[in-house]
Amino acid sequence: MKRPDVKVFVSDIFQEKAYLIYSDGNAIVIDPGNCYNSIIKFVKNKHLNVLAVLLTHGHFDHCMSCKSFQENGVLVYIHSLDADKLYTDGNLANMFGIHFDKLFANRTIEEGELCIGNFELLILHTPGHSAGSVCYIIDNYLFSGDIIFENGIGRTNFYDGDYKQLMQSIQKIKPYLDNGYKLFPGH
Numbered sequence: 001m002k003r004p005d006v007k008v009f010v011s012d013i014f015q016e017k018a019y020l021i022y023s024d025g026n027a028i029v030i031d032p033g034n035c036y037n038s039i040i041k042f043v044k045n046k047h048l049n050v051l052a053v054l055l056t057h058g059h060f061d062h063c064m065s066c067k068s069f070q071e072n073g074v075l076v077y078i079h080s081l082d083a084d085k086l087y088t089d090g091n092l093a094n095m096f097g098i099h100f101d102k103l104f105a106n107r108t109i110e111e112g113e114l115c116i117g118n119f120e121l122l123i124l125h126t127p128g129h130s131a132g133s134v135c136y137i138i139d140n141y142l143f144s145g146d147i148i149f150e151n152g153i154g155r156t157n158f159y160d161g162d163y164k165q166l167m168q169s170i171q172k173i174k175p176y177l178d179n180g181y182k183l184f185p186g187h
Helices: 036-046 066-071 163-178
Strands: 005-010 017-023 026-030 049-054 075-079 107-109 112-116 119-125 134-138 141-145 182-185
Touching: 005 036, 017 036, 017 182, 049 066, 066 075, 119 163, 134 163, 141 163
Parallel strands: 026 049, 049 075, 075 107, 141 182
Antiparallel strands: 005 017, 017 026, 112 119, 119 134, 134 141
8 A cells, every 4th residue: 555645624613623544545534523525525536435434532523524424334433432422422512512413333442453444553542631532543644633732732621531641641652753753633
């Protein structure tokens, strides 16, 4: 597989970022936010086949489009500790007065390696922002969700957030960043 390309989409809810990673006609979406229409337009123009939606965590702003992808045959993956957020108030949508189309993940994941089509991924369990927060590493790209941003760190004041765990998770990904991996944060 040639080195994948990354297309960034920015959602209009909290300016969260959605990512489309693509190579050799296949694609994976990470944290689609509410960018379904923009992503699908790009996918159709590039003639890509979307293999999966990967979630870094289960907060609504990162997974608003998941139900639409799922209804079109795309599998949704999330860490087992955040899977319930897709169908409970743990996704925080009610807290912000936002409608959320509840769903069940097709697959729950844990830390380790995962192959989806021609993509080889490393999943790092990085709790702190939420209990089931993860980072994805594809090639030398690190998708951090809401544990770390370009100019800060994620919140830990939600019900399953934990500042100490977040600091440990940041230390866990630091060697990748020190070795030149490109950071793709959630916001």
